[in-house]
Amino acid sequence: MRPLQARMDHWSFLFGQIAIYSFLVLLVTGVFLTFFYDPDLTQVVYQGSYLPLRDVPVSRAFASSLEISFDVRGGLLMRQAHHWATLVFVAAVCLHLLRMFFTGAFRRPRGLNWLIWIGLLVLGMAAGVTGGILPDDMLSSGSLSLIQGITQSIPFIGTTVTGWLFGDEAPGTQIVPIFYWLHVIVLPIIMAELFVARRWLLRRHGHSHYPGAVHVPPLASLALFFFTAAMLTLLGTVAQINPIWQYGPARPGTIGAGAVPDWYMGFLDGAIRIMPAWEPVVGGHPVTLSVLIPALVVPGAFFTVLAAYPLLERRFTRDEKLHHTLDRPREAAVRTALGAAGMTFYGLLWAAAANDQIAHTFDVSLFAVTWFFRIAVIAGPVLAFELTRRLCMGLRGQEREELAHGVETGTIRRSPGGGYTEVTVAVREQAGIGGTPVA
The missing domain is CATH 1.20.810.10 (Cytochrome Bc1 Complex; Chain C)
Known part of the structure; x- marks a missing residue:
């Protein structure tokens, strides 16, 4: 088929x-x-x-x-x-x-x-x-x-x-x-x-x-x-x-x-x-x-x-398996983090092509700018990988929390006993873009 x-x-x-x-x-x-x-x-x-x-x-x-x-x-x-x-x-x-x-x-x-x-x-x-x-x-x-x-x-x-x-x-x-x-x-x-x-x-x-x-x-x-x-x-x-x-x-x-x-x-x-x-x-x-x-x-x-x-x-x-449905980036945290690391590596090399212009514009040493990029192209992708992976994991954890406890509505109700609770709305997986849970 x-x-x-x-x-x-x-x-x-x-x-x-x-x-x-x-x-x-x-x-x-x-x-x-x-x-x-x-x-x-x-x-x-x-x-x-x-x-x-x-x-x-x-x-x-x-x-x-x-x-x-x-x-x-x-x-x-x-x-x-x-x-x-x-x-x-x-x-x-x-x-x-x-x-x-x-x-x-x-x-x-x-x-x-x-x-x-x-x-x-x-x-x-x-x-x-x-x-x-x-x-x-x-x-x-x-x-x-x-x-x-x-x-x-x-x-x-x-x-x-x-x-x-x-x-x-x-x-x-x-x-x-x-x-x-x-x-x-x-x-x-x-x-x-x-x-x-x-x-x-x-x-x-x-x-x-x-x-x-x-x-x-x-x-x-x-x-x-x-x-x-x-x-x-x-x-x-x-x-x-x-x-x-x-x-x-x-x-x-x-x-x-x-x-x-x-x-x-x-x-x-x-x-x-x-x-x-x-x-x-x-x-x-x-x-x-x-x-x-x-x-x-x-x-x-x-x-x-x-x-x-x-x-x-x-x-x-x-x-x-065969895949015809696309993922959201957060659903593949490692892949997304690798992509962010690759973009960081490319972007830093691209920016390094202007090391002389950066040094002239900001009145800093060309030697210092060059060494900054030498270190950044190694450390930058690693940092971007870890930050992106943690961000994706955090977004997925937030979605799981919403699925378990509902979405906060901002409406506060007072119980007969004098307590206050926030009204939440249950969510369900619905066929939206990337399968985003919607209320």
Whole structure:
């Protein structure tokens, strides 16, 4: 028998739809931009409409990006809407994964659906990084320097991998064409296939739902699509983002002050900033642990554990049942506490990417701020885990107390003997959101 097809008209279900609709906006705007962008690092003298850079040597990639911004009708709108759609897409995928994690939507039979969304997150981040390289501006130069350092830190094969990407010299002339084809062909096709697979799994297993789920009419989903597209267009119109003409063309070994990556890559920047400068010599070769651990080991381990979590929970809880009804976070205290610990770990690394800005703003030592984050990324998740677990247990205990003694109404009655008692109302488990007891 196929599972229930209805689902709850609940705000937490909107994140997945917003991710899909943002991806559609990315496809439309990306197709437009490909007609005018030139992925070529050959140097030319800029003769376009932006006067401050007139007669400055730039790459064809940078010149075509300026042409899109100033000379193509609607080009700047498309560039900015495309960039905003990337940020919203990754944010929506992250929020959707959090909703799935805290409600247990990854349990059987939806383990593969969980992996699809993990894959979409990783691919969305990769698409953002590769797309950010294409304008060949100063921010692109900083990102390329970071990518070069990360690849060179890989033991034994780092130099070879760097040669495959950059050629004989960095930044070389082949890295932008490689990232271009990854960005416009390979990554979008894989992501589209994952969305198709997700849709097939959804038709096969049905929606997960809260108790008392109601059907959402298709028109509501269509309205959300138009709203998402309209908001991204509005952001592209009034909210400036990535003004490459202000950054200037890429210059190897040079980066602007205060340059930071897009928000979803902030954790990587923060991890590198607070990692101690460890560089031991192994077998006569130096190993740059100060880059290898924060840039490859920590993210790799984090996403591996995240992808494997459904199997790990099933193994430890020995729960092999099929689950179509979602949990409330308090009903799975350990899982919720682990989620809070993971969010704390990610958030602290993300905040550490601004350690210099924090030190400057609050007039404190950069050394002290860095050490604070070094300690916090270890102690913070542990503290968040324990506090969240105790909070969930307390909420469950409060519910059990209400079930046993009733809900306090605030009404006080005086007995004939002169005593005072508060009136309570008996509660029963009723099919509400998450099975919340209601009077």
